[in-house]
Amino acid sequence: MKSKYDTCTNDKVKVSYLLYAMLIELGLSPSNKGTIYLREIIEYTILNNLYDYSYKDILKLFTNENNYDLKKIRTNIKNCLYRIDYTKSKKNFDKYLNIEFDTYYLSPSKFINIVALKYNS
Secondary structure, eight states: OOOSSOTTOHHHHHHHHHHHHHHHHTTOOTTOHHHHHHHHHHHHHHHTTOTTSOHHHHHHHHHHHHTOOHHHHHHHHHHHHHTOOHHHHHHHHHHHHSSOOOGGGGSHHHHHHHHHHHHHO
16 A cells, blocks of 8 residues: 655654654543554644644535545544553653643644644644
């Protein structure tokens, strides 16, 4: 399977690998399809500089460009964040995102924004 990202560019590859590892350390399941979608949407937001867009708009752009089913992606992301390992999140949230853990940040839009902005700085 050919990757849609150029592997010769260290920035894109670095974001991809570090992001996936961080999501797992934050308590998301590596085998959950929602974790994979979250990683792809966060990468998409970072690479296309969509920080000022709403979650709804980012999802529309992402699903249209990749020919994904919008409803399926929303459901998978919600389930992924719903099944997060809270003890692992509480332990690593401050370490990776520099903010204290709160369930308020586990809504899809807030979670994506926080992680994307972490890589913006």
